[in-house]
Amino acid sequence: MxxxxxxxxxxxxxxxxxxxxxxxxxxxxxxxxxxxxxxxxxxxxxxxxxxxxxxxxxxxxxxxxxxxxxxxxxxxxxxxxxxxxxxxxxxxxxxxxxxxxxxxxxxxxxxxxxxxxxxxxxxxxxxxxxxxxxxxxxxxxxxxxxxxxxxxxxxxxxxxxxxxxxxxxxxxxxPIFIPASRSFFANLQKNIFTFLSSNVDIDPFLTDFGSFYERAKALFKEDIFIRNSNDKQLIKNLYKAAEKVINGEYEYKDKQDWIISTKGKRTNLANASSGQQESLPMLIVLCVLPILKNPNLPKAxxxxxxxxxxxxxxxxxxxxxxxxxxxxxxxxxxxxxxxxxxxxxxxxxxxxxxxxxxxxxxxxxxxxxxxxxxxxxxxxxxxxxxxxxxxxxxxxxxxxxxxxxxxxxxxxxxxxxxxxxxxxxxxxx
Structure with missing residues (x-):
């Protein structure tokens, strides 16, 4: 090509x-x-x-x-x-x-x-x-x-x-565009209704990514997709690497993003470190790419x-x-x-x-x-x-x-x- x-x-x-x-x-x-x-x-x-x-x-x-x-x-x-x-x-x-x-x-x-x-x-x-x-x-x-x-x-x-x-x-x-300033989504989760009512213009690249990110969160660590994949071990390896980067496990609960440390402490993404806020949205999208790859459309x-x-x-x-x-x-x-x-x-x-x-x-x-x-x-x-x-x-x-x-x-x-x-x-x- x-x-x-x-x-x-x-x-x-x-x-x-x-x-x-x-x-x-x-x-x-x-x-x-x-x-x-x-x-x-x-x-x-x-x-x-x-x-x-x-x-x-x-x-x-x-x-x-x-x-x-x-x-x-x-x-x-x-x-x-x-x-x-x-x-x-x-x-x-x-x-x-x-x-x-x-x-x-x-x-x-x-x-x-x-x-x-x-x-x-x-x-x-x-x-x-x-x-x-x-x-x-x-x-x-x-x-x-x-x-x-x-x-x-x-x-x-x-x-x-x-x-x-x-x-x-x-x-x-x-194509998928993962923009800089990904911490935007960490702060948005708690203030989405205020934000939507403010009529503020949003960067279209953030809008495009936000839509994809929301879908990706629903697929992340979803057992049914992992079981049906031919690359189960690789997907698990990706999750492990992602957890090393954010120093914990990701959990989506009560419409909020959480990081659970190795000691079991739960931290809302809005209160997490800047590195965790920037990297988590990117990592979630990267980890679900194998699930989203359509075997019926191998060339696309x-x-x-x-x-x-x-x-x-x-x-x-x-x-x-x-x-x-x-x-x-x-x-x-x-x-x-x-x-x-x-x-x-x-x-x-x-x-x-x-x-x-x-x-x-x-x-x-x-x-x-x-x-x-x-x-x-x-x-x-x-x-x-x-x-x-x-x-x-x-x-x-x-x-x-x-x-x-x-x-x-x-x-x-x-x-x-x-x-x-x-x-x-x-x-x-």
């Missing part, structure tokens, strides 16, 4: 070109555009949802285009880019989607949307098929189910499943985006997060896009890459790798990793193909800085 994005002069990004692989890392200082790139990718991957809605609602192409532009403006408010010119081109296999901004004056930008002719034809054809199937169903003398149920069944059988098992499956998939694998997985966590806990990600990627062929400030994330990923190299040469088992790596994680194929940083608004590839490492120079620079300071101080004695 080929997937890439090219961004020119959008917000803080001057020129960014990224190739998307199975594990993708974007690392660097704060406020340099990492989140912008991740959110743009999420937006483009989510355009398929608008196509599916348009098919079901029989929207014209003009109406579909407006829905896509409206979604873009909800993710990236006009005030941030009005009066500027920019270009964003997203490609996935044979499909290309472009959004261009043409500056009319210093305060006005006109947006234009373009996408592949093949996608236009596919949209028209699927609209026609759906309408024909709906009309055929209405002509039946005794429908087996109500109209709503029949329509849902027709949509799934003749539209959704065929698209997600076709050559377009990579495009018609559902979208990216799971994670902003700052290291937030408020000790380095050993950051390593556990990487272990969870690599196990999910290795076992279920899941894809991830990570934005981070932490060199420890790079170091943990490099260990997994080295594990793949050593295991291949010495035929050691994955179990041996996990014994060395705190009982978790999986070797990671170097060729399935992409890694970038951003400098002066431009992306820089930090893959070292010679030594098969990511961010080697960045890690050396961080280490050298602290070493230089220490040496200078020692020389002053």
């Amino acid at each position: 080929e997937e890439k994005i090219h961004i020119t002069d959008f917000l803080v990004i001057k020129n960014a070109e990224l190739e998307i692989k199975q594990i993708n890392v974007l690392i660097g200082p704060q406020a340099n555009g990492k989140s912008v790139i991740a959110k743009l990718l999420y937006f483009f991957q989510g355009i398929s949802t608008e196509f599916l809605k348009g098919i079901r609602s029989q929207l014209s192409k003009r109406e579909l285009d407006k829905a896509i532009i409206d979604k873009f403006e909800s993710y990236f408010p006009k005030y941030a880019w009005d009066g500027t010119g920019f270009s964003i081109v997203y490609t996935i296999n044979d499909i290309q989607i472009e959004i261009h901004g043409q500056a009319k004056n210093k305060t006005k930008t006109k947006l234009s949307l373009k996408y592949s002719e093949e996608l236009k034809k596919l949209y028209t054809a699927k609209k026609r098929i759906f309408l024909e199937k709906i009309n055929d169903n209405q002509l039946e003398e005794e429908p087996l189910r109500g109209r709503g149920a029949s329509e849902a069944s027709i949509y799934r059988q003749h539209i959704l499943v065929p698209l997600r098992t076709s050559k377009y499956s990579d495009f018609f998939s559902d 694998q979208a990216l799971t985006f994670i902003e700052e997985p290291e937030a408020h966590l000790f380095p050993s806990a950051q390593s556990l997060i990487v272990s969870i990600i690599t196990e999910l990627s290795s076992t279920f062929d899941l894809k991830f896009f990570i934005t981070s400030h932490s060199p420890y994330i790079l170091s943990a990923l490099n260990n997994c890459i080295l594990g793949s190299e050593v295991l291949g040469k010495n035929e050691k088992s994955t179990e041996r790798f996990q014994q060395i790596n705190n009982g978790s994680g999986a070797p990671l194929d170097f060729e399935k990793v992409s890694a970038y940083t951003i400098m002066d608004g431009k992306t820089i590839n930090i893959i070292d193909s010679e030594y098969k490492m990511i961010g080697a120079e960045m890690l050396d620079e961080v280490s050298d800085h602290f070493q230089d300071v220490m040496n200078n101080l020692l020389n002053m004695e």
